[in-house]
Every structure is written in C-alpha cells, then in structure tokens.
Amino acid sequence: MPQFEEGTTLDRFIFETTKAHSHAQGQFATLLQQLALAARLVSARVNRAGLAGILGATGEVNVQGEFVQKLDIYANEAFKRALEHPGVCCAIVSEEDEEPFFVPERFRSGRYVVCIDPLDGSSNIDVNATIGTIFGVFRRKSPEETPATQDDILQQGKEMVAAGYIIYGSGTVFVISTGDGVHAFTLDPSVGEFFLSHPNIVLEDFKRVYSVNEGYAAQWDPKLRTYIESLKDGQQSWRARYIGSLVADFHRNLLKGGVFMYPGTQKTPQGKLRLLYEGFPIAFLAEAAGGKASDGTMDILDKTPTSFHERTPLFVGNSTNVDEILSALHNES
Numbered sequence: 001m002p003q004f005e006e007g008t009t010l011d012r013f014i015f016e017t018t019k020a021h022s023h024a025q026g027q028f029a030t031l032l033q034q035l036a037l038a039a040r041l042v043s044a045r046v047n048r049a050g051l052a053g054i055l056g057a058t059g060e061v062n063v064q065g066e067f068v069q070k071l072d073i074y075a076n077e078a079f080k081r082a083l084e085h086p087g088v089c090c091a092i093v094s095e096e097d098e099e100p101f102f103v104p105e106r107f108r109s110g111r112y113v114v115c116i117d118p119l120d121g122s123s124n125i126d127v128n129a130t131i132g133t134i135f136g137v138f139r140r141k142s143p144e145e146t147p148a149t150q151d152d153i154l155q156q157g158k159e160m161v162a163a164g165y166i167i168y169g170s171g172t173v174f175v176i177s178t179g180d181g182v183h184a185f186t187l188d189p190s191v192g193e194f195f196l197s198h199p200n201i202v203l204e205d206f207k208r209v210y211s212v213n214e215g216y217a218a219q220w221d222p223k224l225r226t227y228i229e230s231l232k233d234g235q236q237s238w239r240a241r242y243i244g245s246l247v248a249d250f251h252r253n254l255l256k257g258g259v260f261m262y263p264g265t266q267k268t269p270q271g272k273l274r275l276l277y278e279g280f281p282i283a284f285l286a287e288a289a290g291g292k293a294s295d296g297t298m299d300i301l302d303k304t305p306t307s308f309h310e311r312t313p314l315f316v317g318n319s320t321n322v323d324e325i326l327s328a329l330h331n332e333s
Contacts (some may be wrong), residue, residue, distance in 0.1 A: 004016070004199050004200075005196070006195075006196050006199060007196060008195065008196040008199075009185075009193055009194065009195055009196075010032075010036055010174060010176075010185045010194035010195070010196075011033065011036075011184055011193075013176075013183065013185070013196065014029045014032045014033060014332055017178055027087070027088040027111045027112065028088075028111075028161075028162075030086050030087075030088045030164070031086075031088045031089065031112055031114070032176070032263070034082040034083050034086055034088070035083070035114075035135060035164075036081070036174060036194060037046065037078045037084070038081075038082035038189075039133065039166040039172065039174055039194075040076050040079045040118050040172075040187065040192060041078045042071075042074070042075045042079075042081075042118075042119070042168070042264070043166070043168055043189075045074055045075075045190075046131070066333050069122040069123070069125050071119055071122060071125055072096055072119050073096070075119040075133065076096040076097070076119075078118075079092070079094075079114075079118050079133070079135075080092055080094070083114055084103050084104065084107055085107050085255040086089055086110075087107060087108030087109075087110045088110040088112055089103055089109075089110050089114055090109040090110055090111070090112065090113060090116045090147075090148035091113045091114075091152060092113075092115075092116065092142050093115040093276055093277060093301065093308055094277070095113070095274060095277060095278075095309075096118060098309075099308070099330055100148075100153055102147065102148055103148070104196065108144075108145060109144065109145050109146060109147065109148060110141060110144060111139060111144055111159075111212065112137050112138065112139060112140065113137070113138040113139075113150065113152050113153050113155075114135055114136070114137055115135065115136045115138070115153070115276040115277040115280070115281070116133065116135040116136075116277050117133065117135075117274070117277045117278055118133055119131055119133060119248060120132050120134050120245055120246055120247040120278070121245025121246070121248060124208065124244065129244070129245070129248070130167060130168070130169040130243060130245060130247075130248040130251075131167075131169075131245060131248070132166055132168060132245070132247030132248065132251070133165060133166040133168075133247070134164075134165045134214065134246070134247055134277060134278055134281050135163065135164055135277065135281060136160050136162070136276065136277060136280045136281035136284065137160065137162040137163065138152070138153070138155050138159055138160055139161050140152040141155070152252070153276075153308065154299070154305050154306065154307075154308075155304070156302065156303065156304040157275075157280040157284070157301035157303055157304075158301045159186065160281070160284050160301070161178065162176065162284075163176075163177055163280065163281035163282075163284035163285055164176035164177060164180070164281065164285065165247050165251070165281065165285075167247055167251050171186050171187065172186070172187035173185065173186050173197070173198075173251070174186075174187070175201075177284060177285050177288040177289075179284075180288070180290075181200050181201075181288060182200070182201040182254070182285055182289045183196060183198065183200065183201065184196075184197055184198035184201060184255075192235055193241060198255065201254060201255065201289050202289055202290050203254065203286065203290045203291035203318050204257060204290075205318055206318050206319075206320040206321060207253075207257030207258050207259075207317070207318050208231075208236065208237055208239060209238070209239050209240075209241055209243050209253065209257055210228070210231060210238060210241075210255065210258060210260075210261065211240070211242045211252075211258060211259070211260040211261065212228065212242060212252060212260070212262070212263075213262075214228070214240075214242075214246070216263075216265050219265035219266040219267060221264075221329060223331060224261075224325070226328070227324075227325065227328035227329075241253075241256075241258060246262070246273065246278060249322065250282055250285075250286075250316065253317050254285070257317075257318055258317055258318065258321070259313075259316065259317030259321035260316050260317055261314070262315070263296065263313050263315070264296070264312045264313040268311070268312070270310075270312070271295070271311045271313035272311055273311060273313075273314050274309055274310065274312075275300075275303060275305050275310045275311065275312045276308065276310065278314075279293075279295075279300050279303075279312045280301065282300075282314070282316055283299070283301050283314075283316060286316045291316065291317055291318055291319050291322070292317070292322040292323070293314065293315070294314075294315050294322055294325075294326055295313045296315060296325075300312065300314065
C-alpha cells in the first residue's frame with residue numbers, strides 16, 4: 001500500500017492506490033473520481049441551499065417512511081447521474097429509491113455496484129446541522145456488459161471492496177477506505193480539490209465516549225439499559241456525545257474515539273439503520289481503522305442481506321468498547 005502525506009490530492013491517492021493493484025483496469029479509479037465529483041456538486045448545493053430555494057420538505061414520503069427533503073432529491077440524482085454513464089457501474093442501490101437503479105442499456109454495464117445513502121441526516125438540513133453521504137462498493141458477480149442481477153447486490157458485507165462517506169459541515173470531508181487503512185480528504189473550495197488532511201486514521205482499543213439516543217432507553221434490552229447506566233458512574237469519567245445523524249456521530253468517533261450505538265427496540269427489534277448502505281460501509285471503515293462493528297449478535301460484515309433495504313442494529317467503534325457491549329448483552333447473570 002502506498003504511503004501518503006498530508007496535502008496529497010484525492011486524485012493522486014486514487015491513481016497511486018489503483019496502480020498498486022495489478023488487476024485494476026481503470027474502472028475503480030473512475031468510480032471514485034465520479035463519487036468525488038458528485039460530492040463537490042452536493043457540497044456546493046448544500047452551502048447555498050437557502051439561497052437556491054431548496055430547503056425544506058417536498059411533502060413526499062420515501063420507501064423508508066421518511067419525509068423527503070428537497071436536498072435529498074438533488075443528492076440522489078447527482079450521484080446517480082455521475083455514476084451511470086462512465087461505464088463503471090451496473091447498479092446503484094439508494095435509500096431514496098424503492099428498487100435498485102440499473103444502468104440504462106445506452107450505457108455500458110460496468111464492474112461495480114454502489115450502495116448509497118445520498119444525504120444521511122437530512123432532517124437536520126433546515127437547522128444547519130451536519131449531514132453527509134454514505135457509500136459502499138461491491139464488485140458484481142455476473143459478467144460485465146450484461147444486465148445486473150439481484151445476486152450482484154445482495155452480497156455479504158465482507159465482499160465489499162471500498163466504502164466511505166462525505167460529511168458536509170464546517171468543511172466538506174471525503175473519508176475513504178479500500179481496505180488498507182482509512183484516509184480523510186478535506187475540500188478546498190477555492191480550487192475545487194480534495195486534499196489529504198487525516199492520513200491513516202486509527203481507532204485505539206478503548207475510549208470512554210459513547211453515542212446513543214437515550215430517548216429510546218425504555219424500549220431497549222434491559223441488559224443494554226443497565227450497561228449504559230453503569231457508564232454514568234462519576235468515577236469512570238465517561239462522556240456522552242450524540243449529534244443525531246449516523247455520519248456525523250461516526251465521523252466524530254472515528255477521529256476522537258468512542259462507540260456509536262443504534263440498538264433494536266421493542267418496536268423495531270431489527271433496528272432502524274439500513275444494512276447495505278449504512279451498516280456495511282460504516283462497519284467496513286471501522287474495521288479498516290482497527291475497530292469493530294456488530295449487530296449485537298454477529299459482526300456486521302458477516303451478514304448477508306435478503307432485501308435491498310434490510311435494517312440492522314449497530315454497535316460500532318473502538319474494539320474493546322464494542323466487546324464490552326456484547327459481553328453485557330450476553331451476560332446470563
């Protein structure tokens with residue numbers, strides 16, 4: 001794996017990374033460059049959303065039962081349009097679409113499947129809180145230049161070849177892993193380029209920080225509730241940090257350390273987060289940084305989805321933190 005220093009451009013990172021793989025044929029590099037292009041478009045639109053008249057909801061409800069924001073639609077279309085035509089994708093699974101988007105016949109059906117949450121945390125748009133895009137990439141099973149199939153999409157998490165997210169906050173940051181480390185690139189809007197700002201991000205084993213929406217505590221497994229209460233013992237010096245969007249909370253914990261939890265509840269025992277385009281990419285990044293991700297029973301990346309919008313509980317972060325949660329959940333005493 002090539003070594004990179006701060007200031008390296010994302011384009012150079014992509015070039016050097018793909019050059020190190022003898023089997024690379026250019027499609028993967030193009031895919032990542034198109035994701036970066038769409039990220040710049042969405043970042044620009046987010047930064048001027050109020051002036052552009054695209055704040056607020058559309059009045060529609062998506063397949064997840066969530067109110068659709070105007071920026072949701074823009075982000076969804078921006079990423080699909082960027083990915084459909086270069087001949088590198090065969091299918092795109094989006095949170096906003098009930099069915100996968102298969103690359104039209106007029107374009108080449110390429111090697112990769114992209115699973116994406118185009119605008120995570122979009123309910124925070126109107127209050128100017130942090131939002132982001134989450135994506136994961138699989139290599140298709142069927143032959144290139146043929147129509148993609150369901151089997152190309154519903155793969156085990158360990159089959160993922162890359163994952164990342166783009167966070168739109170005080171700055172726009174593109175976080176990416178191809179399995180060998182995690183790197184973050186910050187957008188310089190004056191030149192329109194991403195530059196390496198956080199090379200080789202590593203999660204230490206343990207950190208006394210937890211992120212969870214305690215408003216649902218009454219519906220949790222009692223063992224988890226007891227564990228969370230134990231963290232509030234003043235002698236342990238634990239800190240709670242919760243922003244309210246997966247991409248923002250995970251980004252903070254990736255850089256600062258901590259564990260993010262979105263457990264199942266009595267009402268939704270299967271959890272709320274989507275496996276393909278939230279659970280898998282976040283777990284991929286956590287493991288690449290030396291951390292761990294579980295649904296409370298098994299590693300997230302060991303799961304194989306049976307539907308495009310399958311949901312999952314998620315416990316992700318520093319490995320020892322996650323192990324402690326699993327121990328608490330499976331304590332028979």
